[in-house]
Structure formats: C-alpha cells, structure tokens
Amino acid sequence: MILIAVFAVLCIFPFLLILGTSFSSEDVVRVKGFSIVPEGFTFQAYRMIFKNGKILLGSYIVTIIMTVTGTTIGLSIISMTGYALQRKDFPYRNIISFFIYFASLFSAGLAPYYLLMVRGYHLKDNYLAVLLPLLMSPWLIILMKNYVKSVPAEITESGKIDGAGDFRIFKSLIFPMLTPALATIGLFLALGYWNEWYQSSLFLSARIVYKPLQYMLYQIINQVAYLKNSIAGAYVSFSDFPEETL
Template sequence: MNSYKAIRLRPTLTIGKLVIHISFILLCAVCVFPFLVIIGTSFQTENDIIKFGYSMIPKNFTLDAYKVILREPTVLLNSYLVTIGTTIVGSLVGMWVTTTYAYAISRKDYSYRTFLAFFIFFTMLFHGGMVPSYILMVKWLGLRNNILALILPYLISGWFVLLMKGFLQTIPDAIIESAKMDGAGELRIFTQIVLQITKPALATLGLFFALQYWNDWWLTLLYMDQNNLMKLQYLLIRVLKNMEYLNSAEAIQYGLVKPGMQVPSLTARMAMCILAAGPMLLVFPLFQKYFVQGLTVGSVKG
C-alpha cells in the first residue's frame, strides 16, 4: 500500500500582499495609539500635562485621578449595575422585537408587509421630538424614576429593522416551505430555523444595541432624579462637571478649594474614558468573529 502524506501549501507572499499587510499594521497602530495615550495620561499629574502635554508614558506615575473618581465606590458600582442591567435586558428584548418585526416584513406571503415596512420607514423620516416623548413616558406611562424608562425608548429602531430585514431576505423560501410541509408552525420555524441561520446578523445587531444602551446618558438626564438609578455615562459627566466647578474662581471664592490647589480635571477625563469604555472593549472581541460576516450578509439582496 502506498502511503500518502498531506502536503501543506504555504501561501506565497507577493509584493501586493506585503503592501496590504503593512498598510493594515500602520492603520491598527494609528487606531491604537490614541487609546494608549489616554491610558498613559490618566496616570499623569496635572503639572506634567501642563508642562509636557499628553504622553503615553507618564513621567510621574500617580493615581490621583482614579482616587477622585473612586472616592465613593458604592455610587460607581451601583451605576455599573444599572448600566449592565439595562444593557443586557434592553439588548435581548430589542433584538427579539427588531427581529420579529423584520421577519414579518421580509415574508413575501404576509399581507401587511408593505404597510408595516412603510410604517417603520416613516419613523426614520419624521420623529415626534423630545417634548411628545417626554409627555408619553412621564405623563401617560408614569415612568419617571423607573428603570423601564432607560430601556423602552431604544427597544426598536427603524434602521435596525431595515438592516435585519436585509439579512432575513437572504433565507431561501424553500427552507420555510419545507418546514411547513413537515408540520412546523410559524413560531417553531422562527425560533428553531430562522434564528439559527441568522446568528451572525443577531450578533451584529446585539453589538449595536449594546453600544447604544451602554453609551446612553440622555435618558437618565430626562427621566431620573434618584442617584441609585444613574447610568455610568451620566455619572461620569456629573463628576466632570463637578471638577470643572472646583477649578473655577467661584469655588475658590466660597472656600471649596484652597488657592493654588489643583483638582485633577484633565487626568480625570482620561480616567473616565477608561472606566466607561473598558468593559465594551472587552466585550467586542467576543462578537468579532460574527461581526464582519454579519455586515456582509444581506448585501446581495436589499
């Protein structure tokens, strides 16, 4: 018997591929460098920033900015819990609502698909505005100082629905028809077949929802008065405003800050960026393998 050995072909490195690799390496370096500067600056002193500017490597390492922000860790921890909770619940419910709506308008045999598609597209062109939204949330629904006020406004978006509709239109009709012939109902077809096929699209949609909920501070400003319901982004904005006030002449006049005393406002901004963006930077690699594939699904059919 003849024994055959598997031959592994090494990819040839051409000049064109080398240029592409070098270009992407430089592009990654350009993208990463500002973030490294932010990390390094958060550990600098105020005097070093004023004298030498922002630096990736601090000349005098200090944790003053983090000490000021973390002076009351319970408040920050509670804001993290509120932000994480609203992000998880809002993303999961939003994905379900968006996907079910998009699935309905992507089915050619659904009678009201044209009306529902126009209805969601109309909301992208005309918006009720802040005042009607506030009246709806506070006066009609009574959600002032309610955690639902941080979740409901972002549950569905016209752009997300149309994006998901493009994904779902790539599913062949023969798959759904064969499932019906086997006796499967609409709910079973949607949960066990459609959702399984569109995992890359769901991962992409979930990432968009997570970023939207995580970076939100506007809803807290509108609907929340209680400190235990503040989201992380709004808390960090308040900390920054307080530091700017402490650096003002008015704060010195009222004796809140001694003359010549420096409040780490510049370094605190960088520290707040790390605290706010750090968790999402850790989550993004988990979606990365689906993200590019999810963006390209649905590019053939519109």
C-alpha cells in the same frame, strides 16, 4: 502580517493615551496635553473616581444589566419583526414597513416625548425609561428585514410541509441562519446601551442613586468643570481691576 500589526497598534494607541494621561497631573495635561508617558505622576484621578466606590460599582452593575437585558430583548424583537415584514403572506406588511421608515425620518420633538414618558407611561425615575427607547430602531429593523430576504424561501416552505407553525419555523430554521445580522445588530444595541447617558439625564433624577455608568461619569465631569469655574470666578472677584476698566 506587518499591516495587521500596525493596525493593531493604531487601535491600541488611544487606550494607551488615556491610560498614560490618567496618571499625569492636571496642570501638566492642561499645559502639554495628552501623553502616553505620564508626567507629574499622580493617582489623583483615580482617587476622585473611587471616592464613592460603592456608587461606581453600582453604576457598573446597572449598566451591565441594562446592556445584557436590552441587547437580548432587542435582538428578539428586531429579528421577529424583520422576519414578519419580509413574509409576503403577512397582511399589511407594506403599510407597517412604511410607518417604520417614516419614523426614521421624522421626530415628534423632545417636549411631546418627555410628556409621553413621564405623564403617559409614568416612567420618571424608572430604569425602564432608559431601557425601552433603545430596544428598537427603524434602521436596525430595516437592516434585519433586508438580511432575512436573503434566506431562501424554500426553507420556510419545507417547514410548512413538515407541519411546523410560523414561530417554530422562525425559531428552528430561520433564526440560526441570522447569525451575521444578529452579531452586527447586537453590537449596535450593546454599544448604545453601554454609552447611554442622554435618556438618563432626562428621566433619572437625584433620587436614583445608582445611575448608568456614562451618566455618572458625565456628572463627575460637570462637577469638576463647575468647581474650576467657581475657583476662577473667586480669583477674579478678589483681584484688583485696572483703572481703565472702571
């Protein structure tokens, strides 16, 4: 119990550190770093974030919808794909498995990918450009396929004896037995959608008001950094340079 309590405290510590630092003034954080106990107590960080409360709320809603939708659809596709690829009577399963594995080793590059999404699929400024690429990954399909192999083949055969079709067998017999794999893969998918910002930076322009949460926070951080650099540059331009530099 003591070890569990210590581990729980260690897990909570980063959140307490973030919470305490959020109430500290910027100057104190810059000099002393992060701290659980706020120093120079201020609400400035929260004022800046909630300055556009409507946009923040919209970003939360967009992210939640994407996370729930993407995780649900992704689990359905990955589980059905993994089940089909482990069926020995499925034609060309080895060839399809090879291409899935091959896709995990090599990438076509950013430029072809961008052109495909924008000019091929016309998904510029479309939430589908963020949703679709994260639905599946070769590694998650392989993980599901290997787990489905552990399900006894007799279960599938019993379904066939009772006259059930392939989809009925998967839905009623196989799918309920995939709970551990579904929980693991669902966690990966949900975290991927919740923390997603890269796809948004590629395909969502300023025309989209409500962007995913992480990308909105990324933009806020960049804006703050830009303002800091601009102010620092202004100080330098108005200062007197030493004669040695001239």
